[in-house]
Amino acid sequence: MSRKTGHRAAFVSDLRAASARYPKDAGLAALIDELRARSGDFAALWGSGVVGVHEPLTKTVRHASIGELTLDCDILAALGTDLRIMAFTVAEGGETAERLRLLEVVGVQV
Template sequence: AAGLPAGGRRRAAGLRREELAMLAGISVDYVTRLEQGRASSPSAQVVEALARALRLSETERAHLFRLAGLVLPGPDTVPRYITPSVHRLLDRLSGTPVAVSDATWTLLTYNQPYAALMGDPSEWRGNQRNGVWRNLVEPRASRVRQAPEARRAFEAALVSDLRTATARYPADRRLRQLVADLHASSPRFAELWDSGAVGRHQATERKTIDHPQAGTLTLDCDVLTVRGSDLRIMIYTAEPGTEDAERLALLTVLGTQALIG
């Protein structure tokens, strides 16, 4: 159900600590401390990540927040709950690179083909999981190739999206901290933010991706917005019968393993 390999016989049903930690984007040590009661005050971010990794229902998620002594996030905060219907959609697209982000372009979940194509997000920590941060603070980490003019327009669109999110979710402290971190870390972000620059993120565009093993792929990238939750579903596909489609299929089969030859 979580999209992970079975990995042989298990002594008990469910996820291993290492698997839960990977899916939630937290350390194995912290999961262990939570289980043993040595970490008694998890943050709302950690609880949300655990609820997402365990695919809890809305009722179960609310109960987990109460167990942690936390108030369930309200309507003035960025929605980060992935609905069962979105999980089912990802399950049915298991052979296609798919990632789900919130309204701030912070990665919430992804499948293995996405990890194989764009790099393993389980290694991303903190702000590295945010698309605005990766593109304006750590652009060299991106595998997407863009012409300078297209790059500038893309950056303006990302900052514009973030400004819209701050107006829509004024009570979200994590969002305010992200903006402050970006402003302090990226002169380009500060320039765009302070100037009030606007842009529009394209729902569909062609992306050229330089993969370290598979070579260059040119793919269609479609971004779907989930009504009512403001989630963004990013889907990468290739035109059938092309070399790009063959390379994408190879990546999907091999996953994050190193390609040979």
């Protein structure tokens, strides 16, 4: 399983667990039905029963003023709850750290 698929499988697993915890939640059921109807990838993952876990990953985003930023992403879960926190960090001294420092200056000028 690729990292991208593993990441997606982890979010599908979160939804599957939530639907098991809240079987009478009509809004949650409607969300899952809509995702299955609109996304072939989601429908395939949901139908497969695959279970994924959140693992650290790297994301690249493009900022309009300072260009590409490569960020480390960790997803923290509060056990026994539905709470997930995405924490983005960068290595000190790297190109992304320098660009983020530039954003501090650019942001003030807007």
